[in-house]
Amino acid sequence: MRIFHTVSGLRDALTVHRRGGLRIGFVPTMGNLHDGHIALVKQARETCDIVVCSIFVNALQFGLNEDWDKYPRTYETDCGKLRDAGCDYLFHPEDREMYPNGLDTQSRVICPTMTDVLCGASRPGHFEGVTTVVTKLFNIVQPDEAIFGIKDYQQLAVIRRMVEDLCMPVEITAAEIHREPDGLAMSSRNSYITAEERPKVVVLKQSLEWVAEQIKAGQRNFSELETAGKRRITEAGFKTDYLTVSNSKTLNPAAEDDKEITILGAMYTGGARLIDNLSIKLK
């Protein structure tokens, strides 16, 4: 695996492959890699000739009171995992390489739909930071395909919409959620969960599953289901951020006759904010 810290270095190396007609796959990450990330790399390995991964803890997508400074940075371990997974190139830029003119005056990519709701409602500016850095990374890597995890469902939907709206020549592939044996969705932030909280946090997934079962059984009063789902989380001792029944494509509140529905949830433990989702197709 070759490692680059500069835009120009990575560009030069990839130009050779692009001119040779090789298919370039890209997995953007913020590091602290778990099996879910590695599955994305392996998926890219299957469909692409060249696999590029990035590790960059993007300050632009963190709010002022969020965990940018304490976000786990595990570079050496991450490099080993990426090598084992068959990654060809790692891009690991410094902040000043990505934002040479500083954050305040950085040009931004705004995707007005879907970004003010759900995670966007409690993390103002978060998706603007994501769409901006992903656009920059796409411009640097110029991948044929980029792979994103379904666990960050809203992020995936926003990026798909951005790519469509801005005619970006990159194919977006979704990768399944990777889960711990008890069902907890893998996340770099799971390390913030305490030992005492750990057995109980699966309530988030279980609440989404319960709502999905009710819908499959014919229940269509979605707001009642949302309230009941949130109650389950509260009863387990956690604070719900949101639990919604949404249209899978638009992320608007689901209509009674929608066929593709995604139930999305976010909750707070003492030190973490956990998200999860579950999609169902109705006949």
Ligand code: PAF
């Ligand atoms: O999902 C993430 O880890 C980040 O939001 C991403 C896509 C790497 C952009 O910083």
